[in-house]
Amino acid sequence: MQSKAFKNDRFIGFAVVLLVALAGLAGLWRGLDGQLAEWGMRLAPERAPGEAVLLVDIDDRSLQRFDDWTSLAAAVGEAVGMSRGAGASVTALVLPPDWGLAGPVADATLAARLEGLGPVLLGLPYRSATGGSDGGPLPRDWIPPYMLDSAVSANIEDPINIRILRRMAATPALPSGRLVPAHPGLSSEVTGVGFLPRVEDRLASREPPALLRSDDHFLPALSVNIAAHILGAEAADIRTQDPSDLAIGGRRVVTDVSYRFQPHFYSLDGERALPRVSLDLLLSERFDPASLQGRAVIIGTSSEQWAQAMPSPTGGVLSPMEVVAQHATALINGDLYSAPVWVAVVPWAVLFVVALYLGYLLPRVGLATGVALTLLLAVILVNLQLVLPMARMLRLDLAMPVVALLSGHFALGAKQYLSDRYHHFRQTLSDLNRQLAEAWRAQGRLDAAFERLKQCEPDQRVLDQLYDLGLDFERRRQFAKAQSVLRHLSRLSPGFADADARIRKLGVLESKMALGSGRGGVRSLVLTEDGMQKPMLGRYEIDKEIGRGAMGVVYLGKDPRIGRTVAVKTVALSEEFEGEQLEQVTARFFREAETAGRLNHPSIVTIYDVGEEADLAYIAMDYLDGTSLQRYTRPGKLLPVPTVFDIVTQVAEALNYAHGHNVVHRDIKPANMIYDRRTRRIKVTDFGVACLTDASKTKTGTILGTPSYMSPEQVLGRRVDGRSDLFSLGVTFYQMLRGELPFDGQPLATLMYKIANEEHPDVTHLRLDLPPCVRQIMNKALAKKPEDRFQSGAEMAAALRQCRRQVVAMARKTQGEPAKSKT
Secondary structure (H helix, E strand, O other): OOHHHHHHHHHHHHHHHHHHHHHHHOOOOHHHHHHHHHHHHHHOOOOOOOOOEEEEEOOHHHHHHOOOHHHHHHHHHHHHHHHHHOOOOEEEEEOOHHHHHHHHHHHHHHHHHHOOOOOEEEEEOEEEOOOOOOOOOOOOOOOOHHHHOOOOEOOOOOOHHHHHHHHHHOOOOOOEEEEOOOOHHHOOOOOEEEEOOOOOOOHHHHOOEOEEEEOOEEEEEHHHHHHHHHOOOOHHHEEEEEOOEEEEOOEEEEOOOOOEOEEOOOEOOOOOEOOEEEHHHHOOOOOOHHHHOOOEEEEEOOOOOOOOOEEOOOOOEEOHHHHHHHHHHHHHHOOEEEOOHHHHOHHHHHHHHHHHHHHHHHHHOOHHHHHHHHHHHHHHHHHHHHHHHHHOOEOOOOHHHHHHHHHHHHHHHHHHHHHHHHHHHHHHHHHHHHHHHHHHHHOOOHHHHHHHHOOOOOOHHHHHHHHHHHHHHHHOOOHHHHHHHHHHHHHHOOOOOOHHHHHHHHHHHHHHOOOOEOOOOOOEOOOOOOOOOOOEEOOEEEEEEEEEOOOEEEEEEEEOOOOEEEEEEEEOHHHHOOHHHHHHHHHHHHHHHHHHHOOOOOOEOOEEEEEEEOOEEEEEEEOOOOEEHHHHOOOOOOOOHHHHHHHHHHHHHHHHHHHHOOOOOOOOOHHHEEEEOOOOEEEEOOOOOHHHHHHOEOOOOOEOOOHHHOOHHHHOOOOOOHHHHHHHHHHHHHHHHHOOOOOOOOOHHHHHHHHHHOOOOOHHHOOOOOOHHHHHHHHHHOOOOHHHOOOOHHHHHHHHHHHHHHHHHHHHHOOOOOOOOOO
């Protein structure tokens, strides 16, 4: 994994370990450790309990024989007497909780039988030091003397290191409480007492405490007292040695830091079961009292009616008598699972190793390898916890590191899965955005494409698209946007291609011009700097400038999609108009350009496209061979008269077609007509552009259009129709025949006055080779009132054809002599 993801994985691994560790300090894993320990005990080979302990069970059959408390008390006393008489080492009484209902008569009967019998121990329950039997506080200064006789020699300190170890192992502290004097009538007859395991405490059977703190005294468990008598010791010989050792005479018992020992549990039935005899059988003639010699006799009941059930670590349930017998037998035989002090440190050391594994190793390996390693480690740790009790009688709690290992792996796996899904989602979204950006870029929507690319993952394809997008902005002479794209690219991939150098070059150009520069205030898209991309307008690649006028520039361009050569005429509307007028002119420009684009006539140039980019309106039209008629309007350059008639006739027919489609040119003049002398064909240009002349004046006060060719209604600012175009065609016709304009004058106001009010000179007075019909056509074409002119281009074309025949006839008559001017 890469550095950032690796750090995130390490944090997650350490965080999981920390949470598991805090839960371990709170003791949450102790139950799981105990469950694993129980499984280990069940898997451990059975051990022979020996003959040191004999259970005398007041079973259901015995209860039927001794069916009242007095007879039962007498029977128990008789059993104690028999065991003492047979030479038993010690006799212990684990009376049922309901014995208290027997009353003083039963206690007195039992006490009388116990008098002078020797070592007899009594098991008593205990309560926590937080409250007495009624829930109130226990009196501190009251402990019966017979209990003090059983106190052990203990010098138990609780230094800081022991508290730390106890906290690390989450081991319950040494229990503190009071023995409950449940049978006060027997107190004077027993030689010792011991506390019984608490039924409500699950640990009481699996990890019983050896001592009970009772104020400033320490009382042993009944099982410890029984083991001491079997081992030839007394209560005074039970003592503590260090925080994890307990001495019973010469026997060293390894405990945890809270003096809890972990006994092996023997089978409940079969050949290896604890020796057991019923009270009824013990008191019958069939029982041999000699078998009691040297043994510990524990008298109690396993009847479900009286005994409270306690869970057994090896399965099933036990009565308190059986639990005490199991504990005592394990102490006598030394069948204890050791848990020395250092065992409390091992889980934390293993947890540290797990943290290193989760933080450093697991994020570096593949999925399959990681799963295999984690499962292998988990199996090893679990087997250690299960096998060590079987092989070495050693209790090692490893649930905490196992939980940390599995939880950490799950957390990292979940994170990786979610991360993969998230990255897959982001990549899918990135691909969609990239494809959408490519589509919008192809449509010329560069700003929208850039916004989409900024949301993409920065892979090589996206970086390439960003670079190409920057070049697109550069081609459109939008240098600021090109720099923005290239700067974003440099942030994603420093040093990508020549992005940095191009940013610097664009900055220099941006400081020189806003959108190219040119002559006469009309700015050009074509720049000559080295390394600059050819400009683009819409989808058209601009090659060179081929013409310019007052309102714009004409470029030679190419449509890269189909390889078509086009002429692209640009108009900087925002530089000529402003405010509401700009909006109106722009809308009208596109509307009429669209209408003109639908015109299909051999004498009208074809419009392919219209658009606006970077405050430039443009029209892409057919690129024509030839030159404008402006070239043939000067003396010495005039075309033959029949040719002039042919040209004007073609234009009149083109205007008739356009007017029939409700398109008025508004700026008919020689400069807007392209003539190819090779094919003798004429093309009228600038349909859709000339509509701007209706705006009359720009924001700088400049009158658009060419005033010399304007009709009177145009000069007066009135509504125009197709007849206005026919007037302008008449002016062009006049100029092409004579080499000068019919209306001329300075200043502009004088010219406009002449157009609106004065008659034009008679062209036949200037050209002797022209028949009278030319004068008639000219007079009608240049009439001041629209209704006096030709009403359609077709009408004018018909008149021109008829007159042309006269021109040709006159030319033949004069045998081609050049026309003479009147003097």
